[in-house]
Amino acid sequence: MNSIVRPLLGAFVLSVLSVAPAAPAPRLPNIIVIFCDDLGYADIGPFGCKAYTTPHLDR
Structure with a gap:
């Protein structure tokens, strides 16, 4: 009996966890990296x- 209960209990637990x-x-x-060579x-x-x-950088 014990050999049947463990797999069924395991299947039940896995089905509950998957739902x-x-x-x-x-x-x-949102991070933007601006690389300017000669700034x-x-x-x-x-x-x-x-x-x-540069209105967006002024904010």
């Missing part, structure tokens, strides 16, 4: 440059 809702995946942050310190708006407009 359980999974936790939602965490949202990853100086004062070449963008947040650091005082008036020649180029």
Whole structure:
């Protein structure tokens, strides 16, 4: 009797676990890396440059 109960119990536990809702995946942050070869310190708006407009970097 014991040899029948264990596989049935194992199948029941696996079926219950497979139906359980999974936790939602965490949202990853949006990170953008900008690589500019010849960009100086004062070449963008947040650091005082008036020649180029960089509204998204100014936020």
